[in-house]
Every structure is written in structure tokens, then in C-alpha cells.
Amino acid sequence: MKKQFIILLLSIICISCKEEKKTNGKLNVVTTTTMITDLVQNIGGEHINLQGLMGSGVDPHLYKASEGDVTKLSNADIIFYNGLHLEGKLVEVFEKMKNKKTIAISDAIDESTLIGSDYFASNYDPHIWFDVDYWIQATQFVVNKLSEAIPDQKIAFETNGANYIKKLQTLKVKIKxxxxxxxxxxxxxxxxxxxxxxxxxxxxxxxxxxxxxxxxxxxxxxxxxxxxxxxxxxxxxxxxxxxxxxxxxxxxxxxxxxxxxxxxxxxxxxxxxxxxxxxxxxxxxxxxxxxxxxxxxxxxx
Missing domain, CATH: 3.40.50.1980 (Nitrogenase molybdenum iron protein domain)
Known part of the structure; x- marks a missing residue:
């Protein structure tokens, strides 16, 4: 099991040695959880090639990368993940990939506002999507990151982001x-x-x-x-x-x-x-x- 993990890790780390790969002229974006996939889809839309690793009903705490995931990750130009050790089995992989291709959504949130926990590896509760205000911050964060990666589509990303933020604000009022x-x-x-x-x-x-x-x-x-x-x-x-x-x-x-x-x-x-x-x-x-x-x-x- 240890040997298999090392092979997986080495396969993914070599991403930083490759040039960006584009499919149909668009950047390849990979996401982990379904919440992040939905968020990035709302912002990137038709301007990116998006693939999510996890599907409905999948527990990110216990999720292990498959061989198919290695291919997706190795072909990715950008990888969005939650962070705060939510993706428990993928943490070491992402932390070893020290390049701009791996982006933690939780980096959008001020750590001082997070709920602390002595019982979780990151010392913070990672379930940030259940605060709509945090998800609004995450939306703007993704807009900025995609705009940096694909400057030609900055206006489209900003427009999509602004529209989605309005929907999130409406959601918050409705929930209340x-x-x-x-x-x-x-x-x-x-x-x-x-x-x-x-x-x-x-x-x-x-x-x-x-x-x-x-x-x-x-x-x-x-x-x-x-x-x-x-x-x-x-x-x-x-x-x-x-x-x-x-x-x-x-x-x-x-x-x-x-x-x-x-x-x-x-x-x-x-x-x-x-x-x-x-x-x-x-x-x-x-x-x-x-x-x-x-x-x-x-x-x-």
C-alpha cells in the first residue's frame, strides 16, 4: 500500500515538469468535491474543460485517488480542492504539489473566522460551504484565480461570478x-x-x-x-x-x-x-x- 502511494505521488508531482496542456484550446480544470465542481462550473462555464473527481454520495474524508484520477490530475492545468484536510487521503498529494496548479478554496477564508478544532488535522472545521457568506468569498476567489490563468476570459468570469453571487445572496435571504x-x-x-x-x-x-x-x-x-x-x-x-x-x-x-x-x-x-x-x-x-x-x-x- 505504501509503495502504491509513493508511485501515485511521484506520478502527480511530475505535473510541475510538464507544459500546460489544453483541450480544444481551453484549460483543463480538475475539482475534488461536488460542491467545488458546481462552484467552478458556474464561473468557468464553457470557457474551461472541467472534471470532478468525486460524485454524489462520495465521502471526501475517506476518498482515495484511483488510477483514473491520476490521469485527470496529471492532465490538469488547475486543480481546485477544499483544503483544511477535508480530502484526508489526498492531503499529502496536494501538499507535495508546490506549484500554482493546486488551489485550496479554503485559502479564500480568513483563518481567524474559522471554527477551531483540536480533533481535526488542520485544527479547523473544513466544512466551510455551509456558510453562504464563505461561499460568496470562495466565488470571488475562483473568479480571480481563473482570470489570472485565462486573462482573455476575465470579463466572462467576472460576469458569471457576479451573477452567481446574486443568486447566493438571494439564497441566504430565502433560508433565513x-x-x-x-x-x-x-x-x-x-x-x-x-x-x-x-x-x-x-x-x-x-x-x-x-x-x-x-x-x-x-x-x-x-x-x-x-x-x-x-x-x-x-x-x-x-x-x-x-x-x-x-x-x-x-x-x-x-x-x-x-x-x-x-x-x-x-x-x-x-x-x-x-x-x-x-x-x-x-x-x-x-x-x-x-x-x-x-x-x-x-x-x-
Whole structure:
């Protein structure tokens, strides 16, 4: 396994030794998570060749590069990734690629405003897309990076970015209006892992994740029992599974609550570390966010 990783690493590092490759006269751009793919697509549009590594339901914490990924990365002119150690298995690869081709979206965010964590490798919560204001900053960041790489299309990127930022601002207002229908005392969100802390901070929710910030951390029996007691104490109506995390942990939590002669329903499936299927409303960042908020509010009322 170690040998295979070294071969993968060497294959990717050699990118810096190659000249830029263009397909149909356009730069080849590779992205990691579905959220970043959607963001870059909204800005780059027809002016770039875009390929995403991860699809719907893929957990970036546990994702490992395949041979096909090596080809995509080696042919890329620009690689956008989240950073803050979200892509746990790819961190060493990206950190070794010390050239302008690898760009961390999280670099757009002032570190002093991030949620800290002693339990995550970067010491920061990496789930930055759940703060719409952060995603607006990320949008402008991508506009700037693509404009630097393809100056001839700067106006197009700036126009696309400005239009997308307007949509994100509208999204934020819409979300706030939906959440306002839920009493403050009911704004407690229990999910499989701590992906929603930025959402909670931005919109006034107490957020509790069973597995912590990374899905690589298993929930123990004590974690389940402690959270079950919390659910009973707070009289929560619903808890939530996540599309990119096996539902068995939340089902175990539901069973633990029931064993104490209380009931809590699974209020639905939320999109956390990945968007929904391509071609669906939930397959876009804006659609995913609206879906999540509606699912949460309807289940907790």
C-alpha cells in the first residue's frame, strides 16, 4: 500500500515538469468535491474543460485517488480542492504539489473566522460551504484565480461570478425566512457527523454530530448513549442521516433512544459532504442548501 502511494505521488508531482496542456484550446480544470465542481462550473462555464473527481454520495474524508484520477490530475492545468484536510487521503498529494496548479478554496477564508478544532488535522472545521457568506468569498476567489490563468476570459468570469453571487445572496435571504418559521428552542440539529457547525453558527442552530468532524472517527457506545440522553432531555422530534455517511450510526442512536422508552424519528437525509445526483435540483449547491433547510425545519416543527 505504501509503495502504491509513493508511485501515485511521484506520478502527480511530475505535473510541475510538464507544459500546460489544453483541450480544444481551453484549460483543463480538475475539482475534488461536488460542491467545488458546481462552484467552478458556474464561473468557468464553457470557457474551461472541467472534471470532478468525486460524485454524489462520495465521502471526501475517506476518498482515495484511483488510477483514473491520476490521469485527470496529471492532465490538469488547475486543480481546485477544499483544503483544511477535508480530502484526508489526498492531503499529502496536494501538499507535495508546490506549484500554482493546486488551489485550496479554503485559502479564500480568513483563518481567524474559522471554527477551531483540536480533533481535526488542520485544527479547523473544513466544512466551510455551509456558510453562504464563505461561499460568496470562495466565488470571488475562483473568479480571480481563473482570470489570472485565462486573462482573455476575465470579463466572462467576472460576469458569471457576479451573477452567481446574486443568486447566493438571494439564497441566504430565502433560508433565513424559512428558518424563522422554526422556534428558537427547536433549533437543535443532530446528525451523523459534525458537518453542520458553520450552518449552525450562521443560522442559530445548536449542532451535535455523532462522529465528530471526520467520518474516519467511529462513534463508540458511550457516544451513542450520551447523545441519546441529550435527545430525550431536549425532547427532540427528529434526527438526520447524511447521504455520504452510512445510516447505521444514526439508526443505532434511534434504537438507543427507543430502549429508554422514548421515540425519535429519522427526519430525512441531508446532503453534507456531497451534493445530490447530477442533473437534479439537489445536485447544485443552491438546490442542496434549500433542500436541507426545508427538510430540517419540516422535521423539527
Amino acid at each position: 425566512n424559512i428558518i424563522e418559521t422554526l422556534p428558537q428552542e427547536k433549533r437543535i440539529l443532530v446528525t451523523a457527523h459534525d458537518a453542520f457547525n458553520y450552518f449552525g453558527k450562521a443560522f442559530g442552530f445548536e449542532v451535535v454530530g455523532l462522529q465528530g468532524l471526520s467520518t474516519a472517527t467511529e462513534a463508540g457506545v458511550q457516544d451513542v448513549q450520551k447523545l441519546a440522553a441529550f435527545i430525550i432531555e431536549k425532547k427532540l422530534k427528529a434526527i438526520f442521516v447524511e447521504s455520504s455517511v452510512p445510516k447505521r450510526t444514526i439508526e443505532a442512536l434511534q434504537a438507543a433512544v427507543k430502549s429508554k422508552n422514548h421515540d425519535v424519528v429519522i427526519g430525512g437525509t441531508l446532503y453534507s459532504d456531497a451534493l445530490g445526483n447530477a442533473g437534479t435540483i439537489e445536485g447544485t449547491y443552491i438546490g442542496m442548501f434549500e433542500y436541507n433547510v426545508n427538510t430540517i425545519v419540516n422535521a423539527l416543527k
